[in-house]
Amino acid sequence: MKNSTLPKLYEDMRRVRTFEERVGELFVRGQSAGSMLHLSIGEESAAVGVCAAMQDGDTFTTHHRGHGIFLARGADPNRMMAEIAGKDCGYCHGKGGSMHIADMGLGHLGANAIVGGGIPAVVGAGLSARHQKSGAVSVAFFGDGATGQGILYESMNMAALWKLPVMFVCINNQYGMGTRIDQATANPNLHERAEAFGLAARTVDGLDVEDVAEAATELMDGARAGTPAFLAVDCYRFYGHARKDKSPYRAEAEEDEGRKKDPVLRAREKLIEAGLMTEADLDALDATVAKEMDGSIDFAVAGEEPQMASMFRDVYDPSQPEPEPVRVRLDRVLAQG
Amino acid sequence: MAMQETTYRDALKLALSEAMTADDSVIVMGEEVGRYGGAYGVTKNLISEFGPERVIDTPISEAAIVGAAVGAAMTGLRPVAELMYVDFIGMTMDQLANQAAKIRYMFGGQIGVPMVLRTQGGTGRSAGAQHSQSLEGYVMHTPGLRLAMPATVEDAYHLLRQALQQPDPVVFIEHKGLYTMKGVLDPDVEPAEWGRAxxxxxxxxxxxxxxxxxxxxxxxxxxxxxxxxxxxxxxxxxxxxxxxxxxxxxxxxxxxxxxxxxxxxxxxxxxxxxxxxxxxxxxxxxxxxxxxxxxxxxxxxxxxxxxxxxxxxxxxxxxxxxxxxxx
CATH class of the missing domain: 3.40.50.920 (Rossmann fold)
Known part of the structure; x- marks a missing residue:
């Protein structure tokens, strides 16, 4: 009990939950860049449980609902929030935003706004890891919606065929936008598909983060040793698809039931039951996290907009000429004669 | 290597082989590139020279071939992915246009995608509507992608060597009607600059x-x-x-x-x-x-x-x- 990882897992989940709540707040305050903000509230155990099984040097891709994963991998919430606000001090200087956040330093090969778009990159990262004998695993995180995309199956097939150090993590929050999983597939036992490709595959209930961490560790260790893996984490998307979606396509009773599957609350209860932390300890921790995340909003709001001149930067490598702006070209063309 | 008469096809193969010898991070991947030697023979025998870990036969999965090349390029390899016909580019367009082309920009310049997508197009073999197109316009219409289209034996060699030095993704479109064309190649002569007509x-x-x-x-x-x-x-x-x-x-x-x-x-x-x-x-x-x-x-x-x-x-x-x- 003394060496329990649960306090840390709880703290990481609380940081994800609070960060996401602050993202919602940023939007309400009109300080976010747009409304395409997909919160992972209810899915914290998937992000935190799987990331707990990852090691330094591992790489990963995420999806449009990927804030929590990146945070669980060690992201700086200030730079994340600034990126979500479209500010220059964000991870991608305000060019990527919520759905295209990335950080090569932490092995984050990028969030993706194309459903399934980031999945095949881990096959390539797996090839690199093997070629370089780095011992790294590359993990693709995606939602249940991506199980409708062919690219997932192409990628799983390659990973299995070549025995790559790759893991596929499907965060099954039951919804692809407004379509429930049973309205999108005849067989919702998603791990069975991965088994058919020859991957080590499991589904785990996301209610208990320790269960997720245990399953992820077993599969990830296997992937590192050359048995690529698939893990589906069952959870429930507490809120709408994006910030403006009030979920009119699902009943309130269903939402009430779904929100009972709360991994943060569950971990809290377990910590108290096991005598690892007291209610007061937990409240104090939550308050510290709240303060940290309040600070991320302040950081984002205070951040500068990107410079206009940055608009033509990074289309190509800095050694290359930047594309010619329309006005510059027109001035040149119309100055003739 | 001294001046030699060779073909467009063999000039391409020479470029690949020399690049792979010079740089261990260069890998070739695609459908039939290994044991078969490439649908048009460009990669013939490369697998015996460099082994199946660097000349990778893939399943028929064009989107994942390009997507895997993107991931490999982001993590230290220099992949040359082969798309057997440019007509199949539609299968890969998300990985090419939404991923490879935009990663540097979307991520604020943190990383580039130094990959080469070799493919071939054009008419000349009665290959029909789905194997004869010239789709370079799709590529040219996508900021972030470089586009090379060699016409000569010399350029088949030099442009491919240069493509493999580029910091950004290059789509390299050969012409199926040119593979057997002969020409003189002197790899020691200073090539024309990349990007110059x-x-x-x-x-x-x-x-x-x-x-x-x-x-x-x-x-x-x-x-x-x-x-x-x-x-x-x-x-x-x-x-x-x-x-x-x-x-x-x-x-x-x-x-x-x-x-x-x-x-x-x-x-x-x-x-x-x-x-x-x-x-x-x-x-x-x-x-x-x-x-x-x-x-x-x-x-x-x-x-x-x-x-x-x-x-x-x-x-x-x-x-x-x-x-x-x-x-």
Whole structure:
């Protein structure tokens, strides 16, 4: 009990939950860049449980609902929030935003706004890891919606065929936008598909983060040793698809039931039951996290907009000429004669 | 390696083999690239030279081939992915246009995607509507992607070597009608700069701007124009469409006052349209005639050799068009 990882897992989940709540707040305050903000509230155990099984040097891709994963991998919430606000001090200087956040330093090969778009990159990262004998695993995180995309199956097939150090993590929050999983597939036992490709595959209930961490560790260790893996984490998307979606396509009773599957609350209860932390300890921790995340909003709001001149930067490598702006070209063309 | 007569195909293979010898991070992956040696034989025997870990036969999964190359390029390899026919580019378009092309920009310049996508296109083998297209326009229309289209044996070698030095993703489109073409290659001669067009024929009356196999049609047409019709046409081989070397085109058009763009891609909304628009904008005061496009017909390609040949510009059509410009 003394060496329990649960306090840390709880703290990481609380940081994800609070960060996401602050993202919602940023939007309400009109300080976010747009409304395409997909919160992972209810899915914290998937992000935190799987990331707990990852090691330094591992790489990963995420999806449009990927804030929590990146945070669980060690992201700086200030730079994340600034990126979500479209500010220059964000991870991608305000060019990527919520759905295209990335950080090569932490092995984050990028969030993706194309459903399934980031999945095949881990096959390539797996090839690199093997070629370089780095011992790294590359993990693709995606939602249940991506199980409708062919690219997932192409990628799983390659990973299995070549025995790559790759893991596929499907965060099954039951919804692809407004379509429930049973309205999108005849067989919702998603791990069975991965088994058919020859991957080590499991589904785990996301209610208990320790269960997720245990399953992820077993599969990830296997992937590192050359048995690529698939893990589906069952959870429930507490809120709408994006910030403006009030979920009119699902009943309130269903939402009430779904929100009972709360991994943060569950971990809290377990910590108290096991005598690892007291209610007061937990409240104090939550308050510290709240303060940290309040600070991320302040950081984002205070951040500068990107410079206009940055608009033509990074289309190509800095050694290359930047594309010619329309006005510059027109001035040149119309100055003739 | 000394000067040698070789083919377009073998020049490409030499470029790959030398790049793989020089740099252990270069890998080749694609359908049939290993044991089969490539559908057009470009990668023949590479697998015995470099092994199956670096010459990787893939399943028929074009999207994941390109996607895996993206991930490999982001993590330290220099992948050369092969797309057997450019006609299959639609299968890969998300990975190419949404991922490879935009990763550097979306991520604020943190990382590039130094991969090469080798493929081939064009008519000439009665391969039908789904194996004969010229889809370079799709690529040229996507900021972030470089685009090379070699017309000669020399460029097959040098442009591929140079593509493998680029910091950004390069789509490298060969022409299926050129693989057996012979030419002289001296790998020790300093190559033309990447991104620079070449003036392959001087001519004071008309500038023909073209690339890939149409370079040869344009050269043949220019010879006929000169010998039979007294028209001296310059022929410019663009070599790369991105970067686009307009600096080479401009003074020639300003001097000649007439320009023709020749492309195998379909006319509407294509590469020829872009080139013609640029020449018109940039050289308007010098033009005696509208800039004309001699491009692929706005139709699918037929299997019938007769229909196929006439679906894209022929030397005859180029000559005929030039004569009308001077009529």
């Amino acid at each position: 070449k003036v392959l024929r001087e001519g004071k009356d008309l500038v023909i701007v073209t690339y890939s196999r149409q370079v040869h049609h344009a050269l043949a047409a220019a010879e006929e124009m000169a010998s039979k019709h007294g028209i001296e046409a310059a022929v410019v081989d663009l070599r790369t469409l991105n970067p686009l070397d307009f600096d080479t085109i401009r003074p020639l058009v300003e001097q000649a006052g007439r320009a023709m763009v020749v492309s195998e891609g379909v006319m509407t909304g294509g590469v020829a349209a872009e080139l013609a628009a640029r020449i018109t904008e940039e050289c308007f005061d010098f033009l005696e005639d509208p800039v004309v496009r001699v491009a692929g017909e706005d139709i699918p390609i037929s299997v019938s050799p007769l229909l196929e040949q006439n679906s894209v510009p022929t030397p005859d059509l180029i000559v005929e068009t030039a004569r009308k410009m001077f009529a």
